[in-house]
Amino acid sequence: MARGTPATQVLTKAGISFGLVEYDYDPGGERVGLQAAEAMQMDPARVFKTLMIEVDGKACCAVLPSDAEVDMKAMAALCEGKSARMIRPETAERMTGYKVGGISPLGQRKPVPCILEDAARLHDTIFVNGGRRGLQIEIAPRDLVNVLGCRFARFAR
Template sequence: MSRSTPATLGLAKAGVAFDLVTYDYDPGSERVGLQAAEALGEDPARVLKTLVVLLDGKPACVVLPSDREVSMKKLAAALGGKSAAMMPVPDAERITGYKVGGVSPFGQKKRLPTAVEEAALTEPHVFVNGGQRGLQMRLAPADLVAALGAKTASIVA
């Protein structure tokens, strides 16, 4: 497994401190984020999943705890839109440059408007995908938000 991805390179270039952690990715898992949390032995509230959505028809990114579901209504409001819906997998992979199960909020082909669930800020550290299946980056939640230029809001259902 390569530890050098667009996500890790982008964070390193931005001077953000992070640790890389690998785990055995299960391609048959129905809920990738929960499987990652279990494999890492971490609370699912700390292992964040990255979703790509359509906000008023345009791509956007959302980062939230792996054991929670996004409220599309709350997400749209947080990002100043009227409606949000999940983006089809092939489109999400094309837009981000990552395969589902390895989508990182960092190092995407184009920087997308991003919302992070505000509850993540209460954690001492969080994990986000490192840009490849089985690779997670551990970092401070404030650094996650700052490096993404993300908005924080209550976006869970």
């Protein structure tokens, strides 16, 4: 299976060290991040999910542990808005160029502001989606912040 995705291409071009882990993606799984953590036999707190969120009509990207949920009020405040909600899956796919279950914060078709949950600082490396279902990128949180031009913040519960 080819491993190159827009996400891995961004990291390669930036000269950032990363690892790749493939796993058996379950298309019937309800919680993709938790399913990925289980399939890779990793702590769910190290396997981060990518959620596309709309704050007052503007898209943003939230990256948080797979065993956590977004505090929408906190996300709205972080994005200087009043209300936040999840973007519909088909809209997220169109915006990012990735399929749901494979959305990466890296290499999105239309880059949007991104926030990485502060809990990432607890780990030397974390896993984020690699831009394809069944592919995870292992990366240092600081490297992810640097390449995305994003920031750490607390918004998960």
